[in-house]
Amino acid sequence: MNDKVYKMGIVGYGGMANWHRKLIQTGNPNQKTEPYEVTNPLGIEIKGIFDIAQEPMKKAIEDGLNVYKSFEEMLADEEIDIILCATPNEVHKDTIVRALEAGKHAVSEKPVTVSSKDLQEMINASERTGNVFVVHQNRRWDGDFLTLQDVYKKGLLGEIFEIQSRIHGSRGIPGDWRGKKENGGGMMLDWGVHIIDQMLLMIDDKIDTVYATMDHVTTDKVDDGFRMILTFKNGLRVLFEVGTSNFISLPRFYALGTDGTLKINKLGNIEAEVTRIIDKTKNDAKPIITAAGLTKTMAPRTAETTVSEIVSNKWGNIKEFYANLLNTIEGKETQIVKLEQVMRVMKVMEASFESDKLGQIIKFEE
Amino acid sequence: MNDKVYKMGIVGYGGMANWHRKLIQTGNPNQKTEPYEVTNPLGIEIKGIFDIAQEPMKKAIEDGLNVYKSFEEMLADEEIDIILCATPNEVHKDTIVRALEAGKHAVSEKPVTVSSKDLQEMINASERTGNVFVVHQNRRWDGDFLTLQDVYKKGLLGEIFEIQSRIHGSRGIPGDWRGKKENGGGMMLDWGVHIIDQMLLMIDDKIDTVYATMDHVTTDKVDDGFRMILTFKNGLRVLFEVGTSNFISLPRFYALGTDGTLKINKLGNIEAEVTRIIDKTKNDAKPIITAAGLTKTMAPRTAETTVSEIVSNKWGNIKEFYANLLNTIEGKETQIVKLEQVMRVMKVMEASFESDKLGQIIKFEE
Missing domain, CATH: 3.40.50.720 (NAD(P)-binding Rossmann-like Domain)
Known part of the structure; x- marks a missing residue:
């Protein structure tokens, strides 16, 4: 203290x-x-x-x-x-x-x-x-993110090649200033700023490209949702989806690695479902039958070659934010939310608006 | 007969x-x-x-x-x-x-x-x-697709602005010729050809752009997965995802309309979960609390403003394929799987490979 x-x-x-x-x-x-x-x-x-x-x-x-x-x-x-x-x-x-x-x-x-x-x-x-x-940037302390970050850092999924980060709601844009362009409204600035910050914090690599499209389902004033694909120099790809007209939600996080998959169902969940390979030799199976045709590739793996488990982390303690502020003021610590990180997120958001406007993939210079 | x-x-x-x-x-x-x-x-x-x-x-x-x-x-x-x-x-x-x-x-x-x-x-x-x-093109008769198509045609979700079509497996590419480029292997030709065909059949509009990235998680010989975003002139967007290193699967179909959302969980399921607005006036709610911060936008809707139901269709009858062939031979019918449709799907697949190669969004000319 x-x-x-x-x-x-x-x-x-x-x-x-x-x-x-x-x-x-x-x-x-x-x-x-x-x-x-x-x-x-x-x-x-x-x-x-x-x-x-x-x-x-x-x-x-x-x-x-x-x-x-x-x-x-x-x-x-x-x-x-x-x-x-x-x-x-x-x-x-x-x-x-x-x-x-x-x-x-x-x-x-x-x-x-x-x-x-x-x-x-x-x-x-x-x-x-x-x-x-x-x-x-309070969502650095969110339990769902901390669990993903923990799995990522431990390499539990092997090499991760794709992450999907979703925030799905169904109420449209709030009726207050958040629905107005002149007040800096819209979902990219409101939620994009959090979920981009989380991924840039976790992934230690340079950004390669930014591709985004903005939605205007319930309003033409601001983006009431968006999807964005961010690629990194090492090949990792992150899909971001924010929607306010999603009456059924897809999972909060979904991550694919060479050795396994992670799914976290809801915003605020600290528990992740993880399924990983434990035997790389047996990957063949009987075909599964659909209404027409059969498929071998998409048949489920047999239980003995994979393991499914619940992985969880502890809740973040947001009090750290203010403790760090006071310690930074007193010169005892450096600030957790660094201004160059905040600037990088801002530039990604600007690139996303540019991508949407031009209908093109933007090369991100850094 | x-x-x-x-x-x-x-x-x-x-x-x-x-x-x-x-x-x-x-x-x-x-x-x-x-x-x-x-x-x-x-x-x-x-x-x-x-x-x-x-x-x-x-x-x-x-x-x-x-x-x-x-x-x-x-x-x-x-x-x-x-x-x-x-x-x-x-x-x-x-x-x-x-x-x-x-x-x-x-x-x-x-x-x-x-x-x-x-x-x-x-x-x-x-x-x-x-x-x-x-x-x-046998998957035109798949029950999951027929249910989506039925919901789409009836307008049950209002105006649909996004569809996500996923085929997720975890066995990698089969060890036979499907893993070889010279035999026309890879997931785009194997599965892309089905799921693109389904969407082009259902959506009566011209294609605007094609954006795709191919995966090489378990092999560098062919694409062992891909994601593709197809946009149509009317603004509808379709995200396709095929993966063979997905140890946990996301739903087969997910569709977003102005008035509701559809989810079909698995390949071959004829049952769709649909949640729709029944009262457009009440969209405000209490904030929900996460580890840090609160959110009003992403709070769940209250039950009285929406209805959730299971919508299902009948299984397709693949025997129609051969009945139509014989009737076409005898001049009694025109063929169900038209060659211009097959050509259009082929050109979308070619555009997807070009998009992946160039790292760009391809304007689709038609």
């Missing part, structure tokens, strides 16, 4: 701000009952809130929080050490840059912003001021 | 020839017990077999069939009306062309041949001689 208790101001008081509040005040972002006891176990105290809208400000007061009359007032509060930006996406850049320039450390919700140009301005502001700037 | 009993010669006596033999002799291609009663219910009689290898010839004699000493001897037999070619793929063209020129009608196993140039020669021979030439 750090000796000092850091004071935080939060800009934008919607769903994610509330999630951070509960995490900071109780150690549990999914804390349900209110009023609850505020113990600030992470060493951070919420000093106050600012939101440009009246309703969230009223909610903040109901939640027992102080409110600032303006963002300027928050910036001028010398007690504030850290500003958390949980606004719509297009406001992140100005909020973060002004926070850094006012001498605060800054945390941005994801997506960090809407373009690599904006992100570079934010990074420049952090370097210029010497203040810490981190991005809340 | 046709008055005449047609006499057939079979060239190549492997797995598929045997399947045809049982279908023709008993009406059931999956007939198991031998010896069985030969009733020739389709109005076709197997006059004899020729195979260049000794072992299949011995097997044919054991199966109670006549054998010809040479292909020439079969061609010279004036009693033979129809020649079925069930050889390795690279031999189809010469066999079929010679059969047609000898005055026989001809049936080719799939893939019809290995290039559109070869196929054109075969079509020319049929037109020149006036003899009927058909291709055994």
Whole structure:
């Protein structure tokens, strides 16, 4: 633990701000009952809130929080050490840059912003001021991802040649700012930013190509889904699929290796189904019969040549995110979510929009 | 029924020839017990077999069939009306062309041949001689496909914008000629030819683009799997995936429409799981919680806004294939598997190999 208790101001008081509040005040972002006891176990105290809208400000007061009359007032509060930006996406850049320039450390919700140009301005502001700037890529701590990452690192499937990462829902785009282009809405920025970040974190190789197509099933304002194929120099291929009109979901993760296959059914599942070869000599079988024709190639393997098992990892501990922030501020650690990683994800997303626009596969330069 | 009993010669006596033999002799291609009663219910009689290898010839004699000493001897037999070619793929063209020129009608196993140039020669021979030439695209009668086609035609999912068609096995490429390039081996020609044919048959629109990547997981001789994205002018997109190193399979079919989703689990299943919207007004829900962060977009829909049901069709009757052949010979019907359809599938497969080679999306001209 750090000796000092850091004071935080939060800009934008919607769903994610509330999630951070509960995490900071109780150690549990999914804390349900209110009023609850505020113990600030992470060493951070919420000093106050600012939101440009009246309703969230009223909610903040109901939640027992102080409110600032303006963002300027928050910036001028010398007690504030850290500003958390949980606004719509297009406001992140100005909020973060002004926070850094006012001498605060800054945390941005994801997506960090809407373009690599904006992100570079934010990074420049952090370097210029010497203040810490981190991005809340919280899904690095998701249990489903951590299980896949563990299997990947242990080489349990042999050499992995394809990974499929899916986020399937059926509600369309939310009716709020997430459905508007000018606010940085759309599924690529909302979910793409997470699932791309996970794969770039896990796979230690250079990207070769990006191919993406965006969906507009329920709205023509933003992408309400997409599929993207990312290839790496070593030949590994990742298929990403995000959909908001998927009334039946395909598995969250599906990974193919030379020696086995992994499947994780749902977002948040820490358990993976893994089937692996244990005997490479016996791969022949009786044909299976379909309505017309027979197939030998697609007949199931016999049980004695493979083993099926449930592999699981532990849940991630998101408190590490804030512990790392404070330790980074105190110079004891380097930040977990590195800004060059955030920039790389942003550039992949930009390449995906370009691919969709041109209808072509984009060579990714890095 | 046709008055005449047609006499057939079979060239190549492997797995598929045997399947045809049982279908023709008993009406059931999956007939198991031998010896069985030969009733020739389709109005076709197997006059004899020729195979260049000794072992299949011995097997044919054991199966109670006549054998010809040479292909020439079969061609010279004036009693033979129809020649079925069930050889390795690279031999189809010469066999079929010679059969047609000898005055026989001809049936080719799939893939019809290995290039559109070869196929054109075969079509020319049929037109020149006036003899009927058909291709055994037997998976048009598969129950899984017929159920999807039925849902598609009835518009049960609203406007369908994506279909995923998968064939997943885990045995690698068979050890026979199917693993050799010079015999026309590989999964695109073996399975691609079926699943592309199904979609082109079902979707009444022009193709826009073809994008494919071939796998070489267990062999560098041929593609032992592939994925291909076919887009149509109306915006519909079809993802094809064939794999022979998939130890856990994803569903056979997955289709997304504006109003619902379909899933068919396995090759040969006639039952589809369908979930559809019944109330378009209520699409909001409580967020769901994952290890870190919450999501509203991906929360499941509440039960009262959708309905889930099992939709099924009847099994296809492959006997229709031969009934149609005889009726085509007698001028009573036109052939079900049209040669221009077979050519279109061949050109898509050629575009897929080109796409893989160039690493680019191919504009499909038609």
